[in-house]
Amino acid sequence: MAQKITKREKDYSQWYLDVVKEAKLAEHSPVRGCMVIRPTGMALWENMQQGLDKMFKDTGHENAYFPLFIPKSFLSKEAQHVEGFAKECAVITHSRLKAVDGGVEVDPESKLEEELIVRPTSETIIWDTYRGWIQSYRDLPILVNQWANVVRWEMRTRLFLRTMEFLWQEGHTAHATEQEAVDETLQMLEVYRTFAEDYMAMPVITGVKTASERFAGAVDTYCIEALMQDGKALQAGTSHFLGQNFAKAFDVKFQDSDGDHKLVWATSWGVSTRLIGGLIMTHSDDQGLVIPPRLAPTQVVIVPIYRSDEERETVLEYGDSIYNELKDLGVRVKLDDRDNYKPGFKFAEHEAQGIPLRIAVGPRDVQKGNVELARRDTLSKSFESREGIGVMVKELLETIQVDLFEAAKKRREEATSEVETYGEFKKVLEEKGGFIYAHWDGTEETEELVKNETKATIRCIPLKTDGKEGNCMVTGKPSKQKVLFARSY
Helix, strand or coil, X not given: CHHHCCCCCCCHHHHHHHHHHHCCCEEECCCCCCEEECHHXXXXXXXXXXXXXXXXXXXXXXXXXXXXXXXXXXHCCCHHHHHHHHHHCEEEEECCEEEECCEEEECHHHEEEEEEEECCCCHHHHHHHHHHHCCEHHHCCEEEEEEEEEECCCCCCECCCECCEEEEEEEEEEECCHHHHHHHHHHHHHHHHHHHHHCCCCCCEEEECCXXXXXXXXXXXXXXEEECCXXXXXXXXXXXXXXXXXXXXXXXXXXXXXXXXXXXEEEEEEEECHHHXXXXXXXXXXXXXXXXXXCCCCCEEEEECCCCHHHHHHHXXXXXXXXXXXXXXXXXXXXXXXXXXXXXXXHHHHHHCCCCEEEEECHHHHHHCEEEEEECCCCCEEEEECCCHHHHHHHXXXXXXXXXXXXXXXXXXXXXXXXXXXXXXXXXXXXXXXXEEEECCCCHHHHHHHHHHHCCEEEEEECCCCCCCEECCCCCCXXXXXXXXXXXX
């Protein structure tokens, strides 16, 4: 199986596509720029959904659903928002087809009075809805999340990382005060950080975006930034403080306890199936996919090895007992008893699919009362006693989870630099890549210059900083703190 996967050092981009293919996560669809998410990929996304959904509900949020189609006039109501998404919108102009000579064509008589936009994001239609939901301070806050798909007309796509249609969640909340909305924005940023690090084992930097990188229509955009193995950054999630921009655009007001009418304060926040791409590039190796146990659709696979029908019966009975013990302990376990594949093929397939732990059992293991354990992350093997295997496996899965995070954190630290001059910045960027901390004068002109000359962008202004002031690496002008630069996906 590994022979089908290009080595990372040879062609990182092809390696990524090979990992996705061999792990059977997704494939290109007949519609250019869209993907088919295969059952394994969907199971991984469902585990991400379940983890995030619980965190959302634990913080007081509820799920709802809003239409896929948005009237074009809605997007016109918030100037920055429409400008940010205008070039990415898919537009519906007609409502039906008609049969013509054994085929179909658009019926010209079905032209819509107002074109509909296929949802690129839902702020506009949600805030038009909230106008009917909110009259009094008693109606606030509204804490709503939506699991949905969106369409953004991308010309250059890559499975999971950037596709025309993708799956995501988008939270949209309404508040009586500015401080409540700011607190919500930061709370959800922390939810994303916790999920990325505790579930995905992917270390991230939290920060706020510069004005030029801000979400269209937001006052402030906060983000989590991760570093991939090739030294490029990935924006893994965003949380936006929208101020009163959408409340003004859609005339959403509430009557406070004093009887005064005030505009509502807003937030929105989201992560998408891009997280799967981030997980792949954070942990996987030249053998294929590596998945942290907390998210793995199958955490443990048991492979019985036998040569005769008599051995088969004995080994399968032994494997079944381990399977049942693990399942009773809540482990997501699979017994691979396919007779039409050899053990070597199964081992390679399970490695490519990133199953965290493999248990192999044969006639000798039955006789000796042991099992062979193989860790996917380290590709290491050991023989362990069958007795107490359930508890041991549970503990080992947690060890693997922690080890993956620590390994990723170490790689990030080794690929992080601090520079003082622009010359040093360009040298480090070309020779090493990764995250680079440098002082910036706060101007869009300097930000654009660095981007045009180096293709590196300011990923964020970190929330955690040493607080040391300095001078911009480009202009020499005063700078309040170092910001985080990197080339990115």
